[in-house]
Amino acid sequence: MKETNKYYLNYLINPSTFRNWIFILVIILGTGFFSGCEKDDDPVIEKKEEKTEVDKDKQPSEEGTNITLYKVAGGKIEKIKDFEVKGDDLKIQKEKAKHTKLWELTKKIVPQDYRKYIGEFMIMNSEEVAGYVSDVKEDLSLWQFGLAINLAYANGEPENNKDFVYTIIHEFGHILSLNISQVDASVKESDCTHYFTGEGCARSDSYFYQFYKEFWEPIWHEFIKVESDDDRSAFYEKFSDQFVTDYAATNPGEDFAETFANFVLSDKPKNSSIANKKILFMHQQENLVQLRKHIRTEFKSLVSLKGATIYRIPWKR
Ligand SMILES: [Zn+2]
Numbered sequence: 209m210k211e212t213n214k215y216y217l218n219y220l221i222n223p224s225t226f227r228n229w230i231f232i233l234v235i236i237l238g239t240g241f242f243s244g245c246e247k248d249d250d251p252v253i254e255k256k257e258e259k260t261e262v263d264k265d266k267q268p269s270e271e272g273t274n275i276t277l278y279k280v281a282g283g284k285i286e287k288i289k290d291f292e293v294k295g296d297d298l299k300i301q302k303e304k305a306k307h308t309k310l311w312e313l314t315k316k317i318v319p320q321d322y323r324k325y326i327g328e329f330m331i332m333n334s335e336e337v338a339g340y341v342s343d344v345k346e347d348l349s350l351w352q353f354g355l356a357i358n359l360a361y362a363n364g365e366p367e368n369n370k371d372f373v374y375t376i377i378h379e380f381g382h383i384l385s386l387n388i389s390q391v392d393a394s395v396k397e398s399d400c401t402h403y404f405t406g407e408g409c410a411r412s413d414s415y416f417y418q419f420y421k422e423f424w425e426p427i428w429h430e431f432i433k434v435e436s437d438d439d440r441s442a443f444y445e446k447f448s449d450q451f452v453t454d455y456a457a458t459n460p461g462e463d464f465a466e467t468f469a470n471f472v473l474s475d476k477p478k479n480s481s482i483a484n485k486k487i488l489f490m491h492q493q494e495n496l497v498q499l500r501k502h503i504r505t506e507f508k509s510l511v512s513l514k515g516a517t518i519y520r521i522p523w524k525r
Contacts, residue, residue, distance in 0.1 A: 272334020272356060275301045278311070280326050285311045288328070297333050300357055307331045310355055313366050316506045317376045318383070319499065325387045330354035338375040341382045348388040348407055353379060370510055374469050377503065381468030382461065384499075390414040405461060415493065416464060423450065423486055424460045431459075450482040472500045473511055 275297060278285035285308065290301055300306075311329055318326065327350030334356040342352045355376070360366040367373070384390075386405060393408035400409035403420040410417035424431070427447055434443050444457040451457045456466035467486045476491055477484035490496045504511045 271337050271340075272332045273297050275331045275333055275357065276304075276307060278307070278329040278331070280311075280323070280329055283315065283320070283323065285329050300331070300333050306357060306361065310357055310360055310366060313360075313373075314353065314355070314376055316367075317373070317503055318380050319502055322380070322383060322387075325349065325351050325383050326353045328352040331357050333358045335359075338372070339379045341379050341386075343386075343407055346393055348386060348391055348393050351383055351387070353383070355379075367507075368509070373507055373510055374473065377469040377472050378465045381465035384468065384496075385414070385416045385419075385464045386461070390416055403460065415496070416460070419464055419467075419486070419489065420460050422489065423482065424463070447482075450486075452483045452486070456483075468496075471496070472503050 273293060274291045275293060276290050277288045279288050280286075293301055310331065314326075314329070315323065327344050330352055332354055335358070337354075338356050338359050340354045342354070344350045344352050359375075360369060360372045362372075363369050386407060389411075391405050391408040391410050391414065395409035397404045397409075402412060402414075402417045403410040403424075405416065410420065427450070430443060430446070434440050440457075444451065444454050447457065448454070451463065451466070452470040453466050456463040463486070467483075468490065471487045471490040474487070477487050490500075
């Protein structure tokens with residue numbers, strides 16, 4: 209049984225609630241604890257054979273319900289399997305056109321160069337987790353990209369849903385920073401002289417390692433002391449000027465993804481808080497600037513909403 213890491217973006221309506229902190233805690237704990245028992249860890253190819261089968265495994269309850277799993281091939285999604293669901297979940301499962309639409313929206317955000325890293329696409333129904341990514345190949349060359357379709361359609365069409373577009377960009381930020389070109393999964397934690405992401409060792413020239421070195425190394429001695437929920441709140445409060453959202457303080461991986469989403473959707477910052485310096489760091493990376501331009505062109509109406517809170521967590525702190 210392979211252990212998989214999962215990167216969540218949950219909707220933190222009230223970050224102090226115990227339930228939400230549990231999710232964050234799971235992430236902080238290196239998430240290697242998320243064993244693959246409830247999820248499918250078989251290589252993509254093997255899943256082809258399961259096309260007509262229905263998964264009878266118990267659904268992971270806190271995360272939400274898996275609805276339909278797709279394989280991504282040639283820019284299109286092909287059903288691998290429908291999970292055994294009932295009630296509202298079954299209704300969602302039957303609305304396949306909506307699934308495709310959500311994939312098409314993801315494609316608008318993730319350009320082809322990066323879509324090659326997405327091997328699977330999961331449609332789920334969840335009130336807790338808006339999206340996640342999880343490696344499906346240990347070498348980090350292929351990832352599963354999961355989205356909560358109920359949240360995507362919560363306020364009409366998903367392409368007009370700022371929160372949800374933000375979610376997809378956030379998840380893309382993980383793919384961007386954790387794929388095989390950025391992280392070497394063959395290096396063990398004990399041999400990693402850079403930052404160990406949980407999946408592997410961030411390569412010396414990776415975005416992640418540069419980001420970590422510049423912004424997390426100086427506070428690392430404080431971060432490693434974080435154990436309880438109270439510690440976590442205190443850590444964020446102490447360094448709140450360093451993070452674009454409170455969720456970003458979860459760990460370097462979430463910080464990168466949150467910073468990336470804010471980098472894409474917000475104007476180039478003028479003041480020099482450390483949070484803004486993180487965004488400006490991304491403005492210095494030519495490839496990231498191109499990605500930003502690409503996404504902003506696709507979502508003109510969303511990025512032009514100046515002063516709008518793109519996410520439920522106020523980012524103007
Ligand atoms: Zn995340």
